[in-house]
Amino acid sequence: MGMFRRGKPGQLRAATDEDVAHLQAFAASRTGVEAFVEPRTVVTETTVVFVARDGEWTRRRVAGPKAAFELCSKLAIPCYDAAIVGYPPRMREWTQARAREQKQG
Numbered sequence: 001m002g003m004f005r006r007g008k009p010g011q012l013r014a015a016t017d018e019d020v021a022h023l024q025a026f027a028a029s030r031t032g033v034e035a036f037v038e039p040r041t042v043v044t045e046t047t048v049v050f051v052a053r054d055g056e057w058t059r060r061r062v063a064g065p066k067a068a069f070e071l072c073s074k075l076a077i078p079c080y081d082a083a084i085v086g087y088p089p090r091m092r093e094w095t096q097a098r099a100r101e102q103k104q105g
Contacts, residue, residue: 012044013043013044013045014045015046016061019060019062022060023048023058023071023075024071026050027050030052030056031052031053032052032053033051033075034078034088035077036048036051036081036085037062037065037068037079037080037082038082039065044061045061046064046067047059048060048071048072049082050077055092055095056094
């Protein structure tokens with residue numbers, strides 16, 4: 001099937017154990033991680049963005065807002081509603097720096 005799992009058209013893409021494991025590993029290997037919970041969409045379950053102090057970030061699906069806040073509590077990292085607070089500028093700055101590096105090199 002390849003490395004990307006795709007559901008049927010119109011089927012909600014749900015979180016997996018691998019998604020949660022990735023978030024846990026990201027939080028454990030970086031400093032100053034904060035979480036930003038994003039709402040469910042028509043095709044994707046609730047997602048959470050983990051942003052490290054240096055702006056590096058990752059996004060994965062979770063099994064709903066409650067699961068996101070519980071995971072963050074377990075990991076002892078701050079968790080915010082992205083629809084209310086938005087995203088930290090360091091996230092955009094990190095992404096722009098990576099794009100410049102790729103363009104140069």
